[in-house]
Amino acid sequence: MDSRDFPAQAAAALEQPTLQRSLAAMRTAMPGLRATALAGLPDYPALRARARDMRDASIGSLGELLRAYEARVIAAGGTVHWARNAEEACRIVGELCDAAGARRVIKSKSMVTEEIGLNDSLQRRGLQVTETDLGEYIIQLRGERPSHILAPALHLGLADVAATFEQHHRRPRAEPLREAEDMLAEARAELRAAFLGADVGITGANFLVAETGAAVIVTNEGNADLSMTLPATHIVVTGIEKVVPTLEDLGVLLRLLARSAIGEPLSAYTTLVHGPRRPGDAAGPRAFHVVLVDNGRSSLLGTTQQPLLRCIRCSACLNHCPVYTSVGGHAYGSVYSGPIGAALTPALTGIAAAAHLPNASTLCGRCEDVCPVAIPIPDILRHWRSQALAARIGTGPERPGLRAWRYLAAHPWLYGRVLALAARVLRLLSVPAGARRRLRGLGSLGRGWFAWRDLPAPDGETFQERWRRRRLRQRGA
Amino acid sequence: MSARDAILAQLSRATPATLRPAAVAPAPVNGGSAVKIRRFAAGLQAASATFAVVSGPAAVPGAIAAYLAANSLPLRICPGEVPAAVDLRNAAQLEYGADRLPDDGGTLVTGCLAALAEEGVVVLASGTRQVAADAFLAATHIVIVESGQLLDGMDDLWPVLRQGPLPRSLHLIRGPSRTADLGVPSRLGAHGPLRVHVILVEPAYVECADPGDT
Numbered sequence: 001m002d003s004r005d006f007p008a009q010a011a012a013a014l015e016q017p018t019l020q021r022s023l024a025a026m027r028t029a030m031p032g033l034r035a036t037a038l039a040g041l042p043d044y045p046a047l048r049a050r051a052r053d054m055r056d057a058s059i060g061s062l063g064e065l066l067r068a069y070e071a072r073v074i075a076a077g078g079t080v081h082w083a084r085n086a087e088e089a090c091r092i093v094g095e096l097c098d099a100a101g102a103r104r105v106i107k108s109k110s111m112v113t114e115e116i117g118l119n120d121s122l123q124r125r126g127l128q129v130t131e132t133d134l135g136e137y138i139i140q141l142r143g144e145r146p147s148h149i150l151a152p153a154l155h156l157g158l159a160d161v162a163a164t165f166e167q168h169h170r171r172p173r174a175e176p177l178r179e180a181e182d183m184l185a186e187a188r189a190e191l192r193a194a195f196l197g198a199d200v201g202i203t204g205a206n207f208l209v210a211e212t213g214a215a216v217i218v219t220n221e222g223n224a225d226l227s228m229t230l231p232a233t234h235i236v237v238t239g240i241e242k243v244v245p246t247l248e249d250l251g252v253l254l255r256l257l258a259r260s261a262i263g264e265p266l267s268a269y270t271t272l273v274h275g276p277r278r279p280g281d282a283a284g285p286r287a288f289h290v291v292l293v294d295n296g297r298s299s300l301l302g303t304t305q306q307p308l309l310r311c312i313r314c315s316a317c318l319n320h321c322p323v324y325t326s327v328g329g330h331a332y333g334s335v336y337s338g339p340i341g342a343a344l345t346p347a348l349t350g351i352a353a354a355a356h357l358p359n360a361s362t363l364c365g366r367c368e369d370v371c372p373v374a375i376p377i378p379d380i381l382r383h384w385r386s387q388a389l390a391a392r393i394g395t396g397p398e399r400p401g402l403r404a405w406r407y408l409a410a411h412p413w414l415y416g417r418v419l420a421l422a423a424r425v426l427r428l429l430s431v432p433a434g435a436r437r438r439l440r441g442l443g444s445l446g447r448g449w450f451a452w453r454d455l456p457a458p459d460g461e462t463f464q465e466r467w468r469r470r471r472l473r474q475r476g477a
Numbered sequence: 478m479s480a481r482d483a484i485l486a487q488l489s490r491a492t493p494a495t496l497r498p499a500a501v502a503p504a505p506v507n508g509g510s511a512v513k514i515r516r517f518a519a520g521l522q523a524a525s526a527t528f529a530v531v532s533g534p535a536a537v538p539g540a541i542a543a544y545l546a547a548n549s550l551p552l553r554i555c556p557g558e559v560p561a562a563v564d565l566r567n568a569a570q571l572e573y574g575a576d577r578l579p580d581d582g583g584t585l586v587t588g589c590l591a592a593l594a595e596e597g598v599v600v601l602a603s604g605t606r607q608v609a610a611d612a613f614l615a616a617t618h619i620v621i622v623e624s625g626q627l628l629d630g631m632d633d634l635w636p637v638l639r640q641g642p643l644p645r646s647l648h649l650i651r652g653p654s655r656t657a658d659l660g661v662p663s664r665l666g667a668h669g670p671l672r673v674h675v676i677l678v679e680p681a682y683v684e685c686a687d688p689g690d691t
């Protein structure tokens with residue numbers, strides 16, 4: 001899948017019944033859950049403003065905060081690595097695994113590791129990598145990409161999961177898998193063995209706290225806790241923008257994250273981890289590493305896209321987007337999908353490869369409304385649209401169309417004439433429907449639109465004409 | 478130039494923003510201890526955890542046995558670090574298991590560092606006992622909360638953490654392990670415990686309203 005093929009991929013997604021069923025369920029359920037959870041807060045607008053300002057302040061002093069965080073991790077006995085790009089990050093993690101003599105790696109879900117293509121890179125080194133988030137595990141078995149930031153297997157139904165497990169889990173089975181409970185039990189058993197046999201555990205981090213040197217990891221399954229407690233080595237791979245100053249600042253984001261994401265006050269497990277096992281500790285890894293990944297983030301500083309760095313990956317913008325909830329995540333062809341993906345991907349991959357994504361939006365503004373850190377996503381999408389146009393990317397019909405429109409708009413007399421003509425022609429093409437007339441088709445033009453909807457027909461007269469008539473009448477009276 | 482220096486040099490171009498001295502994040506309205514207990518119970522319930530209150534440490538073993546019996550679970554427990562006043566070893570009602578969990582999960586009993594009423598959360602810390610790992614491997618996790626440990630909410634936790642040496646890992650646990658990856662409704666017991674049961678030791682219990690009555 002490639003972002004360049006968005007139109008074809010989106011069209012295909014509309015024809016996938018399982019995906020459409022999941023998306024419809026999400027579209028109906030999520031907005032209400034989120035709204036109820038936020039209504040339980042004493043003053044959501046104030047908390048949101050606080051979160052936005054705190055993230056801005058943190059991004060303004062990222063260097064300072066990361067140095068403080070690094071000093072804390074080192075003092076606790078851990079090591080911090082810095083990676084300029086995906087390749088560097090993968091190499092660092094690979095070398096750490098080699099140094100640990102690792103063969104088996106377990107991972108908890110992390111978008112940054114998707115972004116840098118870590119699994120492929122580790123597998124090329126001969127390591128066996130197992131994703132432990134259930135959804136991520138399922139799509140790993142199927143060789144697919146996540147279709148949602150938090151629910152990576154959203155596009156699959158129970159029957160797909162059953163088929164995947166039957167194919168990959170080599171276990172005697174009296175009858176085919178049918179019940180969700182049985183699938184869960186099977187995955188639990190398979191993954192428990194993976195947890196207990198792993199040499200290295202890799203997790204992301206939702207946040208880093210400069211004050212204490214904590215990496216903060218949030219899950220509902222508890223898989224990150226097992227991934228970071230059982231193996232002898234724990235490697236945290238995360239973006240440089242995740243750091244916040246203090247524990248109170250962390251509290252502000254935690255109070256927003258799960259409420260925005262899943263409509264609950266907190267996820268089932270929120271874990272703060274500060275380094276390797278200490279003398280006398282009964283559990284925990286002997287070695288603890290943090291890999292801080294830049295991969296294009298620092299180049300957003302000082303640009304109009306800088307607010308993207310505030311993102312806490314809650315996925316509220318996906319769940320509320322009319323485009324995402326129609327086509328799902330795979331259509332975008334990028335690691336990050338939905339509104340945040342459309343705004344972020346051009347910054348990560350360049351506008352040439354992602355020129356369709358900023359257009360995958362109606363600019364209705366719901367993404368900005370529901371964003372807990374108030375990222376102006378529509379403004380950023382508009383910025384990318386004008387970049388693409390200026391760079392002459394996408395030679396679609398829009399360029400001559402826009403040029404014609406500009407000419408018309410700059411010549412009022414001609415504008416009036418053309419509109420008057422159009423109003424009459426459209427009326428002629430319309431059909432009676434009740435008291436009014438409606439437009440049901442325009443020949444070969446807009447066939448996709450008219451297959452499902454119609455349009456109210458113009459009255460055959462433009463506003464300017466009517467206004468002129470009214471003025472004449474008034475003068476005559 | 479090392480990657481570290483290169484990234485930090487790039488970051489130094491950022492324009493520092495000052496954090497407007499906004500009103501500190503608004504705190505939930507707090508009530509007395511009865512209100513707090515009621516909110517804690519409601520929070521746990523919303524997270525598919527269960528809750529009981531006892532009036533003193535001596536009543537804890539009985540409450541554990543009652544819970545296990547009610548759920549048709551064996552009376553055998555694997556004890557983690559529990560409050561000193563709670564004596565599980567000599568409790569007649571319970572079978573005191575080995576220090577290690579059985580392979581099928583078993584029942585783990587632990588204390589906690591704190592509990593948060595607002596979020597319905599118990600906070601566990603890593604330490605000299607196997608707690609941190611076992612809390613994710615057990616099938617059933619019973620958590621004993623002493624009355625002084627119940628805080629109003631998350632914002633009250635941070636000062637408590639600053640008082641002592643920071644534990645290696647801190648786990649804010651809100652109910653059993655769950656997943657939404659097999660459709661709606663969420664399924665419990667994805668990797669970690671299928672059941673989380675919280676027992677609050679509250680001497681003033683008799684004076685509270687029924688904690689379940691929310």
Ligand code: SF4
Nearest residue numbers: 311312314315317371
């Ligand atoms: S852009 Fe805002 S709403 Fe979207 S994932 Fe990021 S924080 Fe959430």
